[in-house]
Amino acid sequence: MARIVMKFGGTSVADLDRIxxxxxxxKREVDAGNEVAVVVSAMSGVTNQLVKWCxxxxxxxxAREYxxxxxxxxxxxxxxxAIALQTIGVDARSWQGWQVPIRTDDAHGKARVEEIEGAALIGRMKMGQVPxxxxxxxxxxxxxxxxxGRGGSDLSAVAIAAAVKAxxxxxxxxVDGIYTTDPxxxxxxxxLQAVAYEEMLELASVGAKVLQTRSVELAMKQRVRVQxxxxxEDKPxxxxxxxxxxxxxxxxxxxAYSRDEAKVTLRRVPDKPGIAAHVFGPLSAANVNVDMIVQNLGADGTTDMTFTVGKTDLPRAKAVLEEQRPTIAFExxxxxxxxxxxxxxxIGMRSHAGVAATMFKALAEKGINIQVISTSEIKTSVLVGAEYTELAVRALHTAYGLDAEG
Amino acid sequence: MARIVMKFGGTSVADLDRIxxxxxxxKREVDAGNEVAVVVSAMSGVTNQLVKWCxxxxxxxxAREYxxxxxxxxxxxxxxxAIALQTIGVDARSWQGWQVPIRTDDAHGKARVEEIEGAALIGRMKMGQVPxxxxxxxxxxxxxxxxxGRGGSDLSAVAIAAAVKAxxxxxxxxVDGIYTTDPxxxxxxxxLQAVAYEEMLELASVGAKVLQTRSVELAMKQRVRVQxxxxxEDKPxxxxxxxxxxxxxxxxxxxAYSRDEAKVTLRRVPDKPGIAAHVFGPLSAANVNVDMIVQNLGADGTTDMTFTVGKTDLPRAKAVLEEQRPTIAFExxxxxxxxxxxxxxxIGMRSHAGVAATMFKALAEKGINIQVISTSEIKTSVLVGAEYTELAVRALHTAYGLDAEG
Known part of the structure; x- marks a missing residue:
């Protein structure tokens, strides 16, 4: 017997048949002897209509009325x-956020869960009722x-799983799982049968849109096992x-791959202390997220700074930097x-050297030029021309032995 | 300056333009210096869709999930x-029933309002905010x-008006008001410029479907002036x-008129004490509402009992009476x-005699046969053949001098 939280998104509850x-x-999980709570999204399309009206x-x-x-x-x-469950003989009752209660901060429209009182739900589950x-x-x-905020139902599910100690x-x-890359x-x-939280975070943040980043972070923090x-379909x-x-x-x-970033290069910036703060401080103040950063020191006391920003933030980033030009003094x-x-x-990259070398070699063999490189403990990213996306992904998938057999 | 509760039904908020x-x-009432609270129904059609899904x-x-x-x-x-009001510069915020709170009994689907805490709403209204x-x-x-229950928004409005002492x-x-009869x-x-609560109750229960009976009863009990x-349109x-x-x-x-009733006659019922209880007790137990009742004593110790029931209840009423036949012993x-x-x-009928006589005369002049008569303090009703409905209504409207001039 296990205690399970099951979460169904909008397409899974799109109409009465799907409900x-x-x-x-x-019912199948209940019949198998499990204690079950369910978390659901709105029927697909409904939220969009409501947002559009607002x-x-x-x-x-x-945002409070929204x-x-x-x-x-x-x-x-x-x-x-709840009605559909009762109809097939499963004891069930609905819970709105305020009834549980699921307490959040007051950031309406993108609130953070602060505390969930799990006691009432656990009590019902022990009695055989499905919340x-x-x-x-x-x-x-x-x-x-x-x-x-959008995708928040995943977050709800993970938070509730933590609260009821699922x-x-x-x-x-x-989709039926997490793949080695975009099929x-x-x-x-x-x-993949299993992915580590840290890996999932990196995969999610670079484009695998299966699970929202915030949900994975919360799952990792609260040690919630997520499937x-x-x-x-009916398979694990x-x-x-x-x-x-x-x-x-x-x-x-x-x-993983992402086409959502744009590259910015500042040529011949004077190489003196504090210059990075002059560049990235104002961008941060303008809510522009900066991702990859490289800096090449020139011989003449100037440096070229290259970094990436979200593609939608590019116009704002350019405006901010142009405004800062007198201070930064780029050419x-x-x-x-x-x-x-x-x-x-x-996560295997932590304990093995030379993993990135395989990447550079595989890309070189396909004639793909690497514009920027950045690495973290369990990830190596390269920036390439957008037209090489598929070629690069395929080459790396093969180079690391990820291709399925047969 | 006045304190006003404004209630808008489903057709009044059917789309964004109407909202x-x-x-x-x-805004006009607020600009005129009034303190205003608003009560609204669902956009028309929405409730029907939700009911249909359930x-x-x-x-x-x-019923709790419903x-x-x-x-x-x-x-x-x-x-x-609330968003539409804020957009045109009116301070406003939404209140769900549980937020006010509007406390009811637990008869889900047709609950009765038990208590409304008006303090929070009054506080906001005094600050110039529109709840x-x-x-x-x-x-x-x-x-x-x-x-x-259906039409419950009128009831909410009256109850809130009482709670905030509007x-x-x-x-x-x-419709733009209450008429002397169906136009x-x-x-x-x-x-009509003004109607007494008691009159409205009689008009509503016999077919003027403008205001729900329960709302009028509550308004009368709490002395809420309703418009x-x-x-x-823009007129009083x-x-x-x-x-x-x-x-x-x-x-x-x-x-007023109603075509929702059916006539039942029991022939030659033995005229002995308790026979009325034998007839109407079982009907009441079967949830059949009986309205008009007359009894004609015959010379032979039997009586003919005639009464009306709701047309939709007629099959049930007949079944119940057939079952009771051994006890009632009708022929x-x-x-x-x-x-x-x-x-x-x-209400003028209270203090004047002979009002009903005008009714009987007017109907006789049109050759309309009266099948049953019943009277109360402020109402006289007659049962006639359904095909005479319009003729009877017109004749009485003229006879009592209600026709508009010109």
Missing amino acids: RNVANRV QELSPLHD DTVVATGEQVTIGLL VVAGFQGIGPDNRVTTL DRCDIYTD RIVPKARK VLSSF GSMVVDEDEIVEQPLVTGV AMLADPDVAKISIVG | RNVANRV QELSPLHD DTVVATGEQVTIGLL VVAGFQGIGPDNRVTTL DRCDIYTD RIVPKARK VLSSF GSMVVDEDEIVEQPLVTGV AMLADPDVAKISIVG
């Missing part, structure tokens, strides 16, 4: 799923409904767990949005 | 209207969302008030669904 399908899946009334709408409106999507689903909890929502210190948090979605690019991509699996998914649980650790677990600013970041990720 | 229109109406999943769905689902309709409207309150919903003793409760709807039958029907007016409506406020009291205020049961009840209503 019935979800109810059957829940925006049409006012682009600068009150939350009141948008949180209704999940409220509908929990009631309907059906609204994802994506909570209650703020002002006694008003808050939402956690053995596992199953995230049902429209649309590499048909030989393999589904990603398909709500439409991929576990996201502590690295100690992963028996066989390959050097590289996956290859020229070059911006290139046609780049892609390719990363290899694996 | 903006409602916001403008509210019913499709299970005709015998859990309430969770259905209450979302109003929650969407309050958020959107936008979800109609139709409250919170039960089980800390779960309840709904008040000078007036304005019910905006798709579709009598084009010369006049809009019924159009949300699409009809006031529903204490009769002391009505200066000019006509003998008859209005003519024959006749049922006639083709009847209409025509009523004249007016």
Whole structure:
């Protein structure tokens, strides 16, 4: 017997038939003797409609009212799923965020979960009742409904799993697991049985959009074992767990890519102390996230600084830097949005040298020029021309022995 | 300066344009220096969709889950209207039933309001903020969302008006007031400036579907002055008030009709004590409402009993009576669904004799046979053949001098 939190996203509850399908899946876990709580999103499309109404009334709408409106999507689903469960003989009841309660801060529209009182839910689960909890929502210190921001239902599920001390948090979605890379690019991509939290964080932040970064961070912090699996097929998914649980650790677990970044180069910046602060301080103040950074020292006391920013932030970044030009004193600013970041990720890289060398060699053999390199403990990323994205991903997938057999 | 509760029904908030229109109406009252609270229904069509989903999943769905689902309709409207108000410079915030709180009993799906804490709303109104309150919903003793049953938003508005000690409760709807009779039958029907609570109760229960009976009862009990007016036109409506406020009291205020009743006659029932209890006890136990009752004593120690029941209850009533036949010992049961009840209503009838005589004369002149007569302090009703409905209503409207001039 295990205690399981099952989370179903919008496409899994898109209509009454799918809600019935979800109810059957829940019943199967209950019949197997497990204690089950369910977390659901809004029926797909509903949240978009609600958001659109708020925006049409006012682009600068009150985030507290936005939350009141948008949180209704999940409220509908929990009631309907509870009815569907009762109809097939499963004792169930719905829980809105304020009823649990799921306490958050007051950052309406993107609130952070601060505390979940798990006692009531645990009590019901022990009695054999299935709590059906609204994802994506909570209650703020002002006694008003808050939402956690897009993708917040995953976060709700992980937080609830931690609060009820669940053995596992199953995230049902429209993919059947986590792959070594994007199967649309590499048909030989393999589904991973298990991924470490740290790996998942790196994979998520560089483009594997299966699990929201914040959910993975929370799972890691609270040691919640997460499974990603398909709500439409009936087979095991991929576990996201502590690295100690992963028996066989390959050097590289996956290859990720992102086309969401743009490259900025500042030419001939005077190389003196504090210059990096002059560049990155104002960017940070303007909410521009900077990712990869390299600096090449020239012979003449100047330096070329290259870094990447989110592609959508590029115009703002350029404006900020132009404004700072008198202070930074660069000679020229070059911006290139046609780049892609390719990363290899694996906790095995910690204990093995030379992993990155294989990457550089594989890319060189395909004639792909590396523009920027950055490394962390379990990741090596390179920036290449955007047109090489697929070629680079395929080459690395093969080079690290990730291709599926047969 | 006055304190006003404004209530807008589903058609008044059917889309964003209408919500903006409602916001403008509210702004006008605020700009005039009034303290305003608003109560709204769900956007029209929304509640029906939500109800349909619950019913499709299970005709015998859990009423608590039904309430969770259905209450979302109003929650969407309050958020959107609050945004629309803020956008035109009116300070506003939304209130869900549990936030006010609007405490009800635990009769989910048709809960009764037990207590509304008006303090928070009054505080906000005094600060110049407009509370936008979800109609139709409250919170039960089980800390779960309840709904008040169809038309419950009117009830919410009246209850909130009482709780905040409002000078007036304005019910905006798709008709512009209360008429002396149905204008579709009598084009010369006049809009009434004022109607007494008691009159409105009689008019509502016999077919004037403008205000829900429960709302009028509550308004009368709490002495809430109610105005019924159009949300699409800009003119005063009809006031529903204490009769002391009505200066000019006509003998008859209005003519109402109902085609929702059916006539049942039990022939040759033995005329002995307790026989009425044998007839009406079992009907009441079967939830069949009996309205008009007459009994004609025959010469032979038997009596004919005639009464009316709701047309939809007729099959049930017949089954119950057939079952009781050995006890009641009637000779024959006749049922006639083709009847209409025509009523004249007016508090002036209390102090004047002979008002009913005019009714009987007017109907006789048109050759309309009266099947049953029943009277109360401020109402006289007759049962006639259904095909005479319009003719009877027109004749009485003219006979009591209610026709508009010109």
